[in-house]
Amino acid sequence: MAVASKTNPSQPRHARDVAHWDLETDVAIVGFGGAGGCAAIEAADAGAQVTIFELASASGGSTAMSSAEIYMGGNGGTRVQKASGFEDSTEDMFQFMMACAGPQADEAKIRNYCERSAEHFDWLVSIGVPFKDSFLDERAIMCLTDDGLLYTGNEKAYPFNTVAKPCPRGHNLYVEGDHGGPLFMKIVTENVEKRDNIEVHYEARALTLIVDDSDEVVGLVVRENQQELNVRARGGVILCAGGFVMNREMVAKHAPKLTRGTEAIGNPGDTGSGIQMGISVGGAAINMHEGFISLPFYPPASMTYGIAINDKGQRFINEDVYHGRLGDFVLRQQSDRIYLILTVEQYADYETASYLGAPVAGTGETVEELEEELGLRRGSLVHTLATYNEDCLAGEDTQYHKSAKWLQPLEAPLVALDLTPGRGAFVPHFTLGGLDTLPTGEVVNEQRDVIPGLYAAGRTACGVVRRAEGYASGMSVGDATFSGRLAGQQAAARRQG
Amino acid sequence: MAVASKTNPSQPRHARDVAHWDLETDVAIVGFGGAGGCAAIEAADAGAQVTIFELASASGGSTAMSSAEIYMGGNGGTRVQKASGFEDSTEDMFQFMMACAGPQADEAKIRNYCERSAEHFDWLVSIGVPFKDSFLDERAIMCLTDDGLLYTGNEKAYPFNTVAKPCPRGHNLYVEGDHGGPLFMKIVTENVEKRDNIEVHYEARALTLIVDDSDEVVGLVVRENQQELNVRARGGVILCAGGFVMNREMVAKHAPKLTRGTEAIGNPGDTGSGIQMGISVGGAAINMHEGFISLPFYPPASMTYGIAINDKGQRFINEDVYHGRLGDFVLRQQSDRIYLILTVEQYADYETASYLGAPVAGTGETVEELEEELGLRRGSLVHTLATYNEDCLAGEDTQYHKSAKWLQPLEAPLVALDLTPGRGAFVPHFTLGGLDTLPTGEVVNEQRDVIPGLYAAGRTACGVVRRAEGYASGMSVGDATFSGRLAGQQAAARRQG
Structure with missing residues (x-):
């Protein structure tokens, strides 16, 4: 007591x-x-x-x-959005943010935030906050250039892209590096x-x-x-x-x-x-x-070509989501391990540009070999990859709706990173x-x-x-x-x- | 306001x-x-x-x-547990309840509850609450007989059975029917x-x-x-x-x-x-x-032979769990539909003895036919069932650890019940x-x-x-x-x- x-x-x-x-x-x-x-x-x-x-x-x-990114938009677009060629509607922003908040959304608060978002941008500018009128077209967690705008969430990922027209709303201060x-x-x-x-x-x-x-x-x-x-x-x-x-x-x-x-x-x-x-x-x-709660598995953006699996060898999410959404879905798995499966080329990218800190859990000259090394049930990852690769070739992720842009067959040799919270990765x-x-x-x-x-x-x-x-x-x-x-x-x- | x-x-x-x-x-x-x-x-x-x-x-x-079942045990066992042949340890009860509560467990409260549980039983008896010294060996949600004891949780199911020795602790009042x-x-x-x-x-x-x-x-x-x-x-x-x-x-x-x-x-x-x-x-x-939050998919107990799948055709839980645990895992799926796959014999049991209220979502003379009827990706349920049936024959659920008692291959013709919350089932x-x-x-x-x-x-x-x-x-x-x-x-x- x-x-x-x-x-x-x-x-x-x-x-x-x-x-x-x-x-x-x-x-x-x-x-x-x-x-x-x-x-x-x-x-x-x-x-x-x-x-x-x-x-x-x-x-x-x-x-x-x-990083002081500031989420703003709607109202036809902020100055930066417009200059970057994006027209943003308040309704799209509202629907997107409502979907983000789900059943616990505070509708009045979100409505107010969206309706006054352009005004908020103007106020920030009025007190001297600088934004460059340019768009960074990269899948990044933060903006290391001085560009003023980037996608910072799940806007383009399923299911959010079925709810509202995607638009970038992350406004980044006019400064090089992560110094916002x-x-x-x-x-x-x-x-x-x-x-x-x-x-x-x-x-x-x-x-x-x-x-x-x-x-x-x-x-x-x-x-x-x-x-x-x-x-x-x-x-x-x-x-x-x-x-x-x-x-x-x-x-x-x-x-x-x-x-x-x-x-x-x-x-x-x-x-x-x-x-x-x-x-x-x-x-x-x-x-x-x-x-x-996140597993910041990108950058490099090429990690998005990989697939996340649980210890049943199953995928459980579209890997083009925001890293925080992946983190949340990892926690929902009844699974002792979570892996990110990459090709060796993608793994080379990982080694040079990631700060995730996930250790290598296994490698395989063949899928069967990787399966065995990870202790997965025989045939489980083989099946998942066969389905996934077939979908990649057809240009449609029939199971998790990762966008076509990120679909590339994963061919052996393969590398598995250990994404399990508590086993090395940064969470x-x-x-x-x-x-x-x-x-x-x-x-x-x-x-x-x-x-x-x-x-x-x-x-x-x-x-x-x-x-x-x-x-x-x-x-x-x-x-x-x-x-x-x-x-x-x-x-x-x-x-x- | x-x-x-x-x-x-x-x-x-x-x-x-x-x-x-x-x-x-x-x-x-x-x-x-x-x-x-x-x-x-x-x-x-x-x-x-x-x-x-x-x-x-x-x-x-x-x-x-x-139903006024009362969860009690430990301390070597209550009078009813002992008479029914169960010796219950306080430590087993404590470890089990700690696992149930997970990271938000109140250890002091659970410790106190377990240590004084036999005394609580005696107090209830002292004010006149009657318990029959008998055990109902059934997978049931409530006790419709006048028996005094039954399993009422996840004690025998993975992963709880790896944490503590299972013991029934649901004490039922000495009265026929659901009148406790x-x-x-x-x-x-x-x-x-x-x-x-x-x-x-x-x-x-x-x-x-x-x-x-x-x-x-x-x-x-x-x-x-x-x-x-x-x-x-x-x-x-x-x-x-x-x-x-x-x-x-x-x-x-x-x-x-x-x-x-x-x-x-x-x-x-x-x-x-x-x-x-x-x-x-x-x-x-x-x-x-x-x-x-539950999907009370049993009784009849034979529903436990079925498998629960999401709209990717994947299993996601050992189906011998308590119904409330299934309910919670259903909510974690990023899935528009959840199904319970049964043989026609099991479906006949369902029709006569269930109060779940889940409608039939599809039937198939073959697995492929059911897959198509449910709109699942071609090959997804085929793979899941092939794995599951192979495991059933080997007597070990390699993926979700459903206990061997409930492993029986699921052979076509098959029936799928729609367990999706909001589509008919009682939740x-x-x-x-x-x-x-x-x-x-x-x-x-x-x-x-x-x-x-x-x-x-x-x-x-x-x-x-x-x-x-x-x-x-x-x-x-x-x-x-x-x-x-x-x-x-x-x-x-x-x-x-």
């Missing part, structure tokens, strides 16, 4: 127990990553006095550690710093919320310089404190499937403290079981659950009543992205920045209203 | 707003099903004044609607009624909890005869209000996979109000995404998430600190049962009655302490 510590995020402080307000502000923001930064800018531009409390000694959060995240946060930080009505407290740990006798959130307790400060927030508190992937106890309790991942993606502050603070005042935490993962919010960023309780004075954005909230199987790169930073902006606007308006 | 109603389970009332206590008791219990009834008996026997508030006009809850639930609740109700220190209020709706200024739960608000009553509970409130399967909004939000079920199993009171009350005072809700489901509690029944917050004065048991809590893929019949009533007892003891002790 745990003993309650004096001040922890699971137990709010009552305003009646606050003898003195050490600080007062209009809008208090917990966390200075992409969500918190955008929230601050919007709240400040609406005239509010804003104070950001950041645990670390610098801004950044997980956004700075990411640091550049993005540099721009956001400069925007924050030049606004006189935003104050940033670094090395400031938010400990718990403060509620009044009407159960409104009226402030928070912060520890700075080894002192606890009672902070009054007249408009409200916006929680932008990230997810909970670094809190292994919470991950095991809430998102058990992520325990099969090898590499937690996030910053050390992703301990779930923001989510816990929200829960402590009655906020509903939703979708807590879901997370992104990055992060959480997708958080506080339930309205599109405005207002945190709601289980009955979806608003908790006055409390807002959440970014990974602390449960946003538009809901499932590993429907994830696309750019949806996290897209959601964080967009939801942060709306929460900032809303909290500022509350203080004025 | 929802508007807050005056009194709802998501917003606790504050004791300072209570002008007058309409009722006072030691232990207030919400819900008179199996958990609430057992909680009341134990609290009363510990000397507490107990008041039960039941929404319906009679006791029963979901326990009365169930009503009999069980009749006995519990008589026990409640004969205790002078238990008062039962029927048609009494618990509206919300009452907390004092130290955030202790000190009572609850109840509506009776169109009046709101403030009830003070000196020892605490025990929430035994069932799960949330009847609240379709909560199911969609928290347990999206259950939306593929066709029949919600529970009573109309399973609206999640107990869970919501717990959340409103900071209780952590865990495992909310999980639920039991029962219920929720397995709820408030996080210590083994004592004390509700804890996200940091696992106890919320003073609040207890939960049965489906309102998240108990020993955590996953569809590891469910066994009898685990729900077993957990409800056992956890109810412990919560009753604990709440009674708190009032005295």
Whole structure:
């Protein structure tokens, strides 16, 4: 049995127990990553006095550690989409994102995200985020060139390509290499710093919320310089404190499937403290079981010509999907091993350009030899490959609908990579659950009543992205920045209203 | 945006707003099903004044609607296990239940459940629950005879049979037909009624909890005869209000996979109000995404000779598993259709003795004909059956490890039943998430600190049962009655302490 510590995020402080307000502000923001930064800018531009409390000694959060691709489109297309020759419809974007989120989709939130996506692009440009008007036509996980646009999800893969017309929506910052995240946060930080009505407290740990006798959130307790400060927030508190992937106890309790991942993606502050603070005042935490969990089997893109199989020798997915979707389907297999079967030529590509880290599980001069080496049942892989190769020659994957572009018969000699989580391959993962919010960023309780004075954005909230199987790169930073902006606007308006 | 109603389970009332206590008791219990009834008996026997508030006009809850099998064993065996020739070890039971719960297992809770399981059996006998000392050696979903013991889960199936020595632990009440639930609740109700220190209020709706200024739960608000009553509970409130399967909004939000079920199993009171009350005072809700979801493809037991396939013609499970495990694996398939392939003799059994309701999807004088009729890729089912039949003749299922007992070659003519959820088959489901509690029944917050004065048991809590893929019949009533007892003891002790 745990003993309650004096001040922890699971137990709010009552305003009646606050003898003195050490600080007062209009809008208090917990966390200075992409969500918190955008929230601050919007709240400040609406005239509010804003104070950001950041645990670390610098801004950044997980956004700075990411590639900062930003998922945007619809509305006929962003400037970059149009310049690259893509016309994107809001309805296509909406249908695609609804399919990504599946039964747990928040329709109102997705609708709002899609309808205002072009406006969000323009806002980002207005604060100085640079995008080049060019398209990278590559199957990549991140953009290592300075191109402005690429496909970053399952848009072209079955079954998503039957739901909506594919269109690339991953917007990449105008910078060479994987440096989008640091550049993005540099721009956001400069925007924050030049606004006189935003104050940033670094090395400031938010400990718990403060509620009044009407159960409104009226402030928070912060520890700075080894002192606890009672902070009054007249408009409200916006929680932008990230997810909970670094809190292994919470991950095991809430998102058990992520325990099969090898590499937690996030910053050390992703301990779930923001989510816990929200829960402590009655906020509903939703979708807590879901997370992104991936086997980044490409690049090189030629890996897509391979087939993924389980220990029955069966395929189980179209291999032209986004890597996170493959990861999710790997976890569903009742199988001790998962393999990627490649030709020796493809394996040569793998050796030079992959960072997957999957060891070689077996090789075979013939399919039968590989079967034996992998301990597969005699005839199982032979059958799978015979079917697959026949389909390749006919130009149609009759079983899993991999697109014709990626169909090439796999002829021996063959190599099998071991994709099994826990046996060497890199399995990055992060959480997708958080506080339930309205599109405005207002945190709601289980009955979806608003908790006055409390807002959440970014990974602390449960946003538009809901499932590993429907994830696309750019949806996290897209959601964080967009939801942060709306929460900032809303909290500022509350203080004025 | 929802508007807050005056009194709802998501917003606790504050004791300072209570002008007058309409009722006072030691232990207030919400819900008179199996958990609430057992909680009341134990609290009363510990000397507490107990008041039960039941929404319906009679006791029963979901326990009365169930078969009331009770999952018990270990400790060398219960009286019925021993008399039936089974010696059960606590360690086997523990390892099995840990495997059932998987990564989200609550080890302390499962350990406690197993170690005290024989004592729980004795207690049930002591209050008059009758069990016959006999074993039903049948693969059944429920016991239609009056036998006292049967296998009710995956104990004998791969991979569970590699983790622990199989032993039957489903205890069935001494009554013919599927009448265990009503009999069980009749006995519990008589026990409640004969205790002078238990008062039962029927048609009494618990509206919300009452907390004092130290955030202790000190009572609850109840509506009776169109009046709101403030009830003070000196020892605490025990929430035994069932799960949330009847609240379709909560199911969609928290347990999206259950939306593929066709029949919600529970009573109309399973609206999640107990869970919501717990959340409103900071209780952590865990495992909310999980639920039991089944395709009850047996009885007749001979269905187990069949094979389940997806629309790629692939098997995906050992068909000797518990029906709920099949249900869970069906949902993992990326497949528009799921079929059960039977011989015509097996189909004749199905027609006479099944209540699955799965329509015939196709028939074939040859495997090729069936393949074509089902629209499967040419050669896919041919290959699967060739492999399977070869394995049957050799006596070993090399792919899915169905036990040798159930291996019989499937020879044409063949029949395919359509198991696809939503196409006719009966798909029962219920929720397995709820408030996080210590083994004592004390509700804890996200940091696992106890919320003073609040207890939960049965489906309102998240108990020993955590996953569809590891469910066994009898685990729900077993957990409800056992956890109810412990919560009753604990709440009674708190009032005295």
